[in-house]
Amino acid sequence: MRELFLFPEVQSYGSFAEFAGDHQIGKHDLIVTSEPILPNFKKDIPQGTNTICVEKYGKGEPTDVMFEELQADAAAAGFDRVISVGGGSCIDISKMLCVADGRNLDEVFEADPSELKHNKTLIVIPTTCGTGSEVTVTAVFDRTRKGTKMGLTSYALHTDFAVMIPSLLSTLPASVFATSSIDALIHAVESYTDAAQATNGSRMFAEKAISMILPIYRHIKDEGMDNRSKYIYEMQLASLYAGVAIANALPSASHAMGYPFAGKFHRPHGEACYVFLDVTLKKYLADVRVDKVDNQQKKDWSNMMQIIASGMGMEGADDEAVLNSMDELLGFICPRKRLSEYGASPEDCIAFGKSCWEQQQRLLSCAFSPYTEEELIEAFKSVY
Numbered sequence: 001m002r003e004l005f006l007f008p009e010v011q012s013y014g015s016f017a018e019f020a021g022d023h024q025i026g027k028h029d030l031i032v033t034s035e036p037i038l039p040n041f042k043k044d045i046p047q048g049t050n051t052i053c054v055e056k057y058g059k060g061e062p063t064d065v066m067f068e069e070l071q072a073d074a075a076a077a078g079f080d081r082v083i084s085v086g087g088g089s090c091i092d093i094s095k096m097l098c099v100a101d102g103r104n105l106d107e108v109f110e111a112d113p114s115e116l117k118h119n120k121t122l123i124v125i126p127t128t129c130g131t132g133s134e135v136t137v138t139a140v141f142d143r144t145r146k147g148t149k150m151g152l153t154s155y156a157l158h159t160d161f162a163v164m165i166p167s168l169l170s171t172l173p174a175s176v177f178a179t180s181s182i183d184a185l186i187h188a189v190e191s192y193t194d195a196a197q198a199t200n201g202s203r204m205f206a207e208k209a210i211s212m213i214l215p216i217y218r219h220i221k222d223e224g225m226d227n228r229s230k231y232i233y234e235m236q237l238a239s240l241y242a243g244v245a246i247a248n249a250l251p252s253a254s255h256a257m258g259y260p261f262a263g264k265f266h267r268p269h270g271e272a273c274y275v276f277l278d279v280t281l282k283k284y285l286a287d288v289r290v291d292k293v294d295n296q297q298k299k300d301w302s303n304m305m306q307i308i309a310s311g312m313g314m315e316g317a318d319d320e321a322v323l324n325s326m327d328e329l330l331g332f333i334c335p336r337k338r339l340s341e342y343g344a345s346p347e348d349c350i351a352f353g354k355s356c357w358e359q360q361q362r363l364l365s366c367a368f369s370p371y372t373e374e375e376l377i378e379a380f381k382s383v384y
């Protein structure tokens with residue numbers, strides 16, 4: 001049994017110039033970035049370094065077609081190392097560039113993941129504070145030819161260096177800070193409760209992330225969102241720790257329910273998952289209270305609730321009160337609405353529940369306590 005998967009080397013620098021000097025960035029490197037981020041470090045890119053902005057190939061989440069066009073341009077430029085400076089889409093494209101080796105995405109997805117090779121050095125500089133993608137071995141693409149969004153997990157998709165340069169996040173909008181960091185918190189909580197895969201090691205990283213993020217949120221609630229910049233570095237570290245947790249034990253129900261909802265209403269991933277976090281944790285609490293889980297799980301639940309209570313400054317409080325306070329705090333950081341206010345109909349709740357049941361079993365199998373299709377539909381209805 002795997003106890004803990006740990007990759008890569010994590011570094012931090014004060015500026016991109018410092019990083020570029022240390023790593024001797026130059027003409028054999030390919031920078032993959034995005035248009036809003038590029039002005040933050042363009043002047044520090046050494047002459048002759050090839051730079052590609054993902055927006056040239058399409059907007060939004062990466063697709064097979066986008067990737068293949070970008071890969072053709074990258075191959076024409078030639079490169080030994082990929083330096084990814086951006087959010088989740090940039091990182092996923094960069095991971096794939098190091099593995100695809102000129103093949104189209106269908107060939108890569110249909111290959112045996114254990115046979116895939118990591119052909120190039122990958123340096124990831126995340127510019128949000130949430131996905132944790134810099135430390136996971138998964139890349140998600142919209143496979144337009146198949147009509148579905150799919151994640152590929154393979155050790156070949158690992159990062160060689162994860163580099164934190166907090167100054168690159170100086171222009172991160174409040175809304176992106178909120179939705180990306182809330183995603184990191186949910187990663188930590190859901191990974192901690194992964195009944196199938198969590199280990200002492202993965203829980204250690206999840207615990208650290210929870211115990212860093214909740215106090216930061218409490219400070220921001222007191223000091224105002226405009227003061228968030230002083231917490232950026234700590235939040236980046238916390239999201240990296242949450243990333244290590246999900247590289248080992250997957251997130252579950254909030255993510256499973258967030259996907260069909262976000263797919264239809266195009267809400268940011270972190271917000272979509274947050275819509276379902278409280279209802280997920282309340283189901284687990286109810287299952288603990290009626291003895292639907294075994295003694296070990298009760299212990300795990302109690303440990304996690306102590307971590308959350310401590311992060312909330314509510315040691316010793318009743319679990320339900322702690323979860324209600326956390327939900328209220330998260331609502332301050334990332335305002336969310338009821339499904340009806342997003343435009344959903346009662347029929348959507350049934351359709352989402354069914355789609356979740358049919359397509360998200362990989363995540364649902366990691367839930368703290370099992371779901372039925374009816375419970376999923378009820379969960380959607382409860383936030384309608």
Ligand SMILES: [Fe+2]
Nearest residue numbers: 183187255269
């Ligand atoms: Fe997530």
